[in-house]
Amino acid sequence: MSVKTAVVGVGQTHHKKVRDDLSMAGLLREAAIRALEDAEMEWKDIDAVVIGKAPDPFEGVMMPEVYLADALGCAGKPIMRVHTAGSVGGSTAVVATHLVQSGVRERVLTIGFEKQSEGDTTWGLGGGRSGSVGAGGYFAPHMRAYIDRANAPDYIGPAVAVKDRLNALKNPYAHLKLPDITIEQVMDSPYVWEPVRRLESCPTSDGAAAMVLASEKVADASSKPVAWVHATAVRSELGQFPGRDPVDPQGGRDCAADVYGHAGITDPINDVDVLECYVPFSWYEPMWLENLGFAAEGEGWKLIESEETNFGGKLPTNVSGGVLSSNPIGASGMLRFLEAALQVRGMAGEHQVEGAKTAVGHAYGGAAQFFAMWVVRTEKP
Amino acid sequence: MTDQQTDEKVAFMPQMVNLEYRIVTSPIHQRFDKQMREGRIVGQKCPSCGLVFVPPKGFCPLCAIVMTEKDEVAVKDTATVTSFTVITPIQYQGQKEREEYVLANLILDGADSSIGQQRIEGIPHHDVRMGMRVKAVWATPEERAGEEGGGMRGWGLTAAVKHWEPSGEPDTPREQYQEHIL
Amino acid sequence: MTRDIAIVGYASTPPQTEVRETETQMLFPAVNEALERAGVTRKDVGFTCSASCDYLSGAPFAFVQTLEVTGAWPPISESHVEMDGAWALYEAWVRLHHGDIDVALAFASGITSRCNWREVSSVQLDPYYLMPLWVDDVSLAALQAQALIGSGKITEKAMAEVVARIRGGDAAALLDEPYVVEPLRAHDTPTMTDAGAAIILATGDKARELCEHPAWIAGIDHRSEAHYPGVRDLTLSNAARIAGEQAGVGKGPIEVAELAAQFSHEELLLREALGLGADVDVNPSGGTLASNPVTVSGLIRIGEAANAIIDGGRKRTLGHASAGPCLQQNLVCVLEGD
Numbered sequence: 001m002s003v004k005t006a007v008v009g010v011g012q013t014h015h016k017k018v019r020d021d022l023s024m025a026g027l028l029r030e031a032a033i034r035a036l037e038d039a040e041m042e043w044k045d046i047d048a049v050v051i052g053k054a055p056d057p058f059e060g061v062m063m064p065e066v067y068l069a070d071a072l073g074c075a076g077k078p079i080m081r082v083h084t085a086g087s088v089g090g091s092t093a094v095v096a097t098h099l100v101q102s103g104v105r106e107r108v109l110t111i112g113f114e115k116q117s118e119g120d121t122t123w124g125l126g127g128g129r130s131g132s133v134g135a136g137g138y139f140a141p142h143m144r145a146y147i148d149r150a151n152a153p154d155y156i157g158p159a160v161a162v163k164d165r166l167n168a169l170k171n172p173y174a175h176l177k178l179p180d181i182t183i184e185q186v187m188d189s190p191y192v193w194e195p196v197r198r199l200e201s202c203p204t205s206d207g208a209a210a211m212v213l214a215s216e217k218v219a220d221a222s223s224k225p226v227a228w229v230h231a232t233a234v235r236s237e238l239g240q241f242p243g244r245d246p247v248d249p250q251g252g253r254d255c256a257a258d259v260y261g262h263a264g265i266t267d268p269i270n271d272v273d274v275l276e277c278y279v280p281f282s283w284y285e286p287m288w289l290e291n292l293g294f295a296a297e298g299e300g301w302k303l304i305e306s307e308e309t310n311f312g313g314k315l316p317t318n319v320s321g322g323v324l325s326s327n328p329i330g331a332s333g334m335l336r337f338l339e340a341a342l343q344v345r346g347m348a349g350e351h352q353v354e355g356a357k358t359a360v361g362h363a364y365g366g367a368a369q370f371f372a373m374w375v376v377r378t379e380k381p
Numbered sequence: 382m383t384d385q386q387t388d389e390k391v392a393f394m395p396q397m398v399n400l401e402y403r404i405v406t407s408p409i410h411q412r413f414d415k416q417m418r419e420g421r422i423v424g425q426k427c428p429s430c431g432l433v434f435v436p437p438k439g440f441c442p443l444c445a446i447v448m449t450e451k452d453e454v455a456v457k458d459t460a461t462v463t464s465f466t467v468i469t470p471i472q473y474q475g476q477k478e479r480e481e482y483v484l485a486n487l488i489l490d491g492a493d494s495s496i497g498q499q500r501i502e503g504i505p506h507h508d509v510r511m512g513m514r515v516k517a518v519w520a521t522p523e524e525r526a527g528e529e530g531g532g533m534r535g536w537g538l539t540a541a542v543k544h545w546e547p548s549g550e551p552d553t554p555r556e557q558y559q560e561h562i563l
Numbered sequence: 564m565t566r567d568i569a570i571v572g573y574a575s576t577p578p579q580t581e582v583r584e585t586e587t588q589m590l591f592p593a594v595n596e597a598l599e600r601a602g603v604t605r606k607d608v609g610f611t612c613s614a615s616c617d618y619l620s621g622a623p624f625a626f627v628q629t630l631e632v633t634g635a636w637p638p639i640s641e642s643h644v645e646m647d648g649a650w651a652l653y654e655a656w657v658r659l660h661h662g663d664i665d666v667a668l669a670f671a672s673g674i675t676s677r678c679n680w681r682e683v684s685s686v687q688l689d690p691y692y693l694m695p696l697w698v699d700d701v702s703l704a705a706l707q708a709q710a711l712i713g714s715g716k717i718t719e720k721a722m723a724e725v726v727a728r729i730r731g732g733d734a735a736a737l738l739d740e741p742y743v744v745e746p747l748r749a750h751d752t753p754t755m756t757d758a759g760a761a762i763i764l765a766t767g768d769k770a771r772e773l774c775e776h777p778a779w780i781a782g783i784d785h786r787s788e789a790h791y792p793g794v795r796d797l798t799l800s801n802a803a804r805i806a807g808e809q810a811g812v813g814k815g816p817i818e819v820a821e822l823a824a825q826f827s828h829e830e831l832l833l834r835e836a837l838g839l840g841a842d843v844d845v846n847p848s849g850g851t852l853a854s855n856p857v858t859v860s861g862l863i864r865i866g867e868a869a870n871a872i873i874d875g876g877r878k879r880t881l882g883h884a885s886a887g888p889c890l891q892q893n894l895v896c897v898l899e900g901d
Contacts, residue, residue, distance in 0.1 A: 060690065062686040063646065065646075069790050074787045076802070077786060081645055098657050099657055141484075145511065235640060238443070238634075242494050408583055408584065443634060
């Protein structure tokens with residue numbers, strides 16, 4: 001009982017540490033207008049807007065959908081705002097997809113953003129109090145536990161950091177451009193939250209990402225290739241309780257099993273052509289490769305060692321540069337979903353993976369407790 | 382459809398927004414705080430699943446049932462480090478930390494839930510390890526920071542426990558603590 | 564295309580002026596009672612959506628704590644909106660269309676006693692042009708009330724009559740009270756409270772199995788209008804009107820309307836926008852004027868409108884939610900009994 005739904009247009013901003021050439025509204029419109037143009041639509045064609053972003057204190061604007069309604073063409077239209085911590089960009093896309101799949105709306109603009117230069121994230125995460133350790137400080141112990149558990153060689157994290165930044169060179173929108181980065185350079189750089197080094201951590205970026213989701217009827221009439229949504233799923237688990245495994249969270253496994261089940265994926269490493277997963281700190285790549293079923297427990301790091309997640313490998317991962325290269329938090333999850341869509345549309349330009357037909361987008365947030373995923377394909381479901 | 386393009390930079394100005402909030406320590410945390418000041422760490426044991434939570438939440442998050450004072454159990458002030466990191470403090474507005482420090486997750490002896498954000502001292506930071514045994518270093522009444530019943534920073538323990546230091550016992554084997562990384 | 568979806572259980576905590584417990588502890592009775600009334604357990608819930616606002620508590624990720632009220636283990640399918648709980652209900656309603664699950668839970672919490680909401684409300688405005696003016700929600704509401712009075716559409720007396728009906732007292736005596744921001748008097752502004760609420764939704768046969776008189780969602784829609792009060796005709800509520808039309812308000816008589824009117828003049832404006840005649844029982848629960856826990860208000864309105872059908876014998880009711888300055892965003896939910 002579901003309307004087939006496709007991504008018919010995408011747009012994103014040039015992600016930078018500071019976009020002082022635009023206001024927040026301007027930042028969103030840069031992404032939204034690109035998405036509308038890609039979709040060959042105008043503002044008036046959109047039925048509803050679903051916006052997502054991370055905590056309001058990051059920019060100091062409470063419930064920004066209220067302020068942004070005008071800039072997003074919502075006078076007389078519905079606009080709603082999703083917030084699921086770091087996974088928000090992904091879960092926002094999922095909500096937008098449901099609006100079309102349910103038949104409630106036909107053309108939905110979904111957008112995620114963060115303009116971190118107008119606030120202070122570390123301050124925001126600490127609720128304005130001293131002693132905030134940021135996300136890195138929170139996740140570092142889990143990464144240490146993974147390294148210990150999997151007996152992973154210490155250069156794996158740096159290798160991921162290098163891979164993603166070199167991939168970013170092929171993405172005109174990516175924030176960090178570090179053409180000279182090497183594994184040695186990363187291993188020599190100082191720790192911020194041991195065992196995580198600064199060069200293994202995501203930047204804070206100003207940026208926005210937008211997509212237009214449309215019904216089968218509208219998608220079929222598109223003059224461009226579209227990305228068909230084959231499955232979406234979200235999962236949440238309690239952040240802390242006896243027996244919880246934050247290194248390989250059940251929520252992530254369940255979320256993956258849900259989307260794979262609905263998309264007919266039975267052998268992930270072979271069935272999936274491109275993976276865009278949420279890696280804000282390098283060690284999360286091997287961790288997610290295991291959690292999402294691409295590698296057996298304890299073996300995720302081997303895929304990196306054998307360069308299978310590199311651009312020419314068996315499972316190109318984060319060819320866009322990933323969160324490690326651009327991190328406007330509220331948009332980061334959506335960028336994973338967006339890049340997956342771009343790949344199966346064959347429109348990823350310089351970072352296009354040849355022949356990509358099935359791509360997975362993944363986002364996570366909170367205490368590695370909120371997950372959102374989707375599977376998109378070139379072919380209709 | 383496109384917005385007007387201009388070469389002029391958008392001008393920004395700093396706008397400091399000052400909002401006041403009251404931090405309310407709930408009755409259950411006030412009680413926990415009071416017990417801490419008496420030198421006792423008291424958690425709650427779920428009557429359904431039998432797991433012990435420190436600090437007490439007033440409910441079991443797994444069974445979703447309410448817990449009360451009758452479910453209280455005392456736990457020890459010795460613990461195992463289940464995971465940790467060495468923090469280089471980022472200097473943001475309001476940050477008071479200047480030097481590197483260790484933040485660890487601990488599983489207290491007698492508890493099933495782990496507690497986070499605990500400081501470890503008395504050992505070079507880079508010698509701290511998972512599985513290490515620690516004991517609480519209690520503050521004297523004079524040393525205790527913060528007002529009576531003030532907040533749940535450091536999971537409520539910082540009112541009375543200054544930090545943790547190595548106890549000298551042999552490390553806990555990984556199998557015994559690896560379910561409590563967080 | 565739409566599935567038959569109904570509200571089968573609703574509960575809210577009695578509003579308090581100052582809750583001492585944690586937000587999660589406060590929510591427990593609401594969620595437990597709603598589940599009980601619906602005759603389901605947490606295990607039966609296929610999708611959960613919550614609502615809260617970080618700026619009420621002054622710390623990010625308030626909803627991460629309140630997740631504990633769901634017993635989210637094993638992991639659940641769950642989402643969150645940083646809006647009024649009515650929008651959490653909306654998201655759950657959309658999700659139920661998929662056909663793979665039958666039961667959903669929407670809940671919301673709001674603790675207003677720890678902040679100065681008038682002050683905090685200013686932070687919701689355009690950060691460049693409006694927020695620096697620190698024009699708060701009461702002041703903006705006063706602008707709208709003034710516009711309405713100036714246009715001849717309402718009078719201060721009519722506002723006082725709304726208040727007298729809801730809070731008791733004599734309208735004439737109320738008019739003797741001083742203004743807080745002309746033309747609003749203290750009693751025209753909402754009583755801020757702390758509360759939590761939860762609603763259980765179910766589809767088709769499941770709803771009939773669980774509830775003798777399910778409150779079927781006959782229509783639900785939400786709309787925004789322009790943000791800047793200066794570009795709007797404040798004597799109208801176009802967003803409410805359109806949402807009402809899309810939700811099908813006019814398709815039949817409305818017996819009970821629970822309107823999230825925070826201020827007395829808003830009730831008068833919404834009555835007109837939604838085409839509610841004098842025979843409609845408006846806010847028998849006291850409405851948002853009597854108790855405003857901000858992010859829970861709209862969910863409570865919908866819950867109260869549902870209860871009127873579930874055990875009040877009514878056949879057609881309406882619940883409304885709003886957000887933003889001067890009723891900028893409006894959600895209307897039309898409920899029908901068999």
